Amino acid sequence: MNSTSYQIRNAGFRDVTAIYNLIKDNPNELVPRSMNDIAQNTDRFLIAEVAGRVAGIVSWFILPEIGKAEHPSVEIKSLAVDKDHRGLGLGRALVEAAIERIRVLQPEQIIVLTFTPDFFGKLGFKTVPKETLMHKLYTGCLNCSKYDSPFTCPEVAMSMTICATATAR
Numbered sequence: 001m002n003s004t005s006y007q008i009r010n011a012g013f014r015d016v017t018a019i020y021n022l023i024k025d026n027p028n029e030l031v032p033r034s035m036n037d038i039a040q041n042t043d044r045f046l047i048a049e050v051a052g053r054v055a056g057i058v059s060w061f062i063l064p065e066i067g068k069a070e071h072p073s074v075e076i077k078s079l080a081v082d083k084d085h086r087g088l089g090l091g092r093a094l095v096e097a098a099i100e101r102i103r104v105l106q107p108e109q110i111i112v113l114t115f116t117p118d119f120f121g122k123l124g125f126k127t128v129p130k131e132t133l134m135h136k137l138y139t140g141c142l143n144c145s146k147y148d149s150p151f152t153c154p155e156v157a158m159s160m161t162i163c164a165t166a167t168a169r
């Protein structure tokens with residue numbers, strides 16, 4: 001624990017507005033999400049709370065898989081720590097807590113597309129070719145207007161294998 005005391009907890013509907021605002025505060029790094037999308041996925045968000053306020057968020061998304069329903073991939077998304085609380089370990093604590101929640105599901109892998117590969121590298125993620133994450137590219141990137149193709153987008157694709165037997169199939 002750092003000098004700033006924080007708690008990682010499940011999100012509740014009371015957090016939806018704070019989550020929405022924190023995502024909006026990071027337009028270059030995060031894909032915008034509607035209040036409705038956040039509310040409908042509240043049970044897939046964790047909160048880092050400092051002095052009763054939302055200081056950080058993370059969520060996850062189960063990617064669609066054809067023919068691998070037992071071991072889909074799960075994406076970590078909407079990770080943000082507010083600017084006043086960065087560098088204090090909240091981001092690491094959020095991702096580690098999300099990994100523990102996701103691990104229970106026994107996915108094939110946890111993936112992330114990120115502009116901060118060094119941060120995720122410290123947490124055990126390995127860079128992978130984007131071509132290996134076509135399900136993500138189809139569901140998330142296909143309608144993105146920032147770049148003409150996922151392959152010109154500078155975000156780095158990273159993966160953490162959870163259920164190795166599924167990868168070997």
Ligand SMILES: CC(C)(COP(=O)(O)OP(=O)(O)OC[C@H]1O[C@@H](n2cnc3c(N)ncnc32)[C@H](O)[C@@H]1OP(=O)(O)O)[C@@H](O)C(=O)NCCC(=O)NCCS
Pocket residue numbers: 026029030079080081082085086087088089090091092093112113114115116117118119122
């Ligand atoms: C990326 C982000 C979540 C990191 O949160 P944070 O609370 O500042 O990170 P932590 O303090 O837990 O840092 C954990 C480790 O990662 C390192 N780190 C933090 N931010 C980093 C960055 N941008 N690049 C490289 N390393 C970083 C820290 O130095 C620390 O290393 P250490 O364990 O060796 O001391 C935060 O900077 C943020 O919200 N950025 C804007 C949104 C964003 O980029 N989200 C990720 C989208 S995939």
